Each structure stands twice: as C-alpha cells, then as structure tokens.
Amino acid sequence: MKASRKVLVMLAAGASLTAMAPAFADGWDYEREYGHRHHHEAGVVYSAPVYYGPPQVVYAPPPVYYGPPQVVYAPAPVYYGPPQAVYSQPAPARVYASSPNAGNVGGAIAGAVIGSRFGQGDGRLAATAIGAVLGSMIGGGM
Numbered sequence: 001m002k003a004s005r006k007v008l009v010m011l012a013a014g015a016s017l018t019a020m021a022p023a024f025a026d027g028w029d030y031e032r033e034y035g036h037r038h039h040h041e042a043g044v045v046y047s048a049p050v051y052y053g054p055p056q057v058v059y060a061p062p063p064v065y066y067g068p069p070q071v072v073y074a075p076a077p078v079y080y081g082p083p084q085a086v087y088s089q090p091a092p093a094r095v096y097a098s099s100p101n102a103g104n105v106g107g108a109i110a111g112a113v114i115g116s117r118f119g120q121g122d123g124r125l126a127a128t129a130i131g132a133v134l135g136s137m138i139g140g141g142m
Helices: 002-019 102-115 122-140
Strands: 036-041 044-049
Touching (some): 102 122
Antiparallel strands (some): 036 044
C-alpha cells in the first residue's frame, strides 16, 4: 500500500514537471524584448545591451511648521554695590514631642486611668474605654 502511494506521488511530480517544461525554455523573452533591444535582419537576431543613465534623485523641500511666537526677555541688569545691613531676629524654633503620636498615647493612658476610677463591674470597663478614647483625642490636639 505504501509503495503504491510513493509511486503515485512520483508519477504526479513527474507529470507536473513535464507540464511546466515549456516555461523553463530559453529564448522565450526575445520576442517580448525583456531587458534587450533586438534588431531583426533577415531572420538573424542581434541583441544589444541596454544602458541606463544615472538615477535622478529629487528631494522635496523640508516641511515648515509655524508655531506660536516665543517671547524672550533679556535678564535684568546687575549692579554691584555694598551689601545692605539687615537687622532681624530669627523666629523661635517650635518645640516638638519626641514622637508624633506621643500626645495621643499619653492622653489615652491618662484617660484610661481616670476612667477606671468610675463605675463598677462592666461599667468600670466601659468608663475606662471611653476615658482612653477621650484622652487620646485631647492629647493629640496638644
């Protein structure tokens, strides 16, 4: 079965090459003048090469773009003279806590201690939590 397929493929390839054989024939372009100038005299064909001149290169002018006008100012003139005396005191430096959250933490601790003094049982736990929150809010504002 495989041998008959190979033979069939070989026959098909041979037939297609045989059908294309006229396309491979030389001299078919003499009558159409592909690349040559021909002179026919009494059945004799003379072929002369074709010469082309140098290619001509044409450059288009570059495009011109017009934008908004640009205004350029000259720098101000510089005059050198004696320095002016300026008498002023530096602004006092602000005093910051050691940590940005120190006020919040300190207020929360103080509020929890104060809130734990009020109430009994679960009320004391609620008073401690409310005191911590209020102390943190007040301490953060300082």
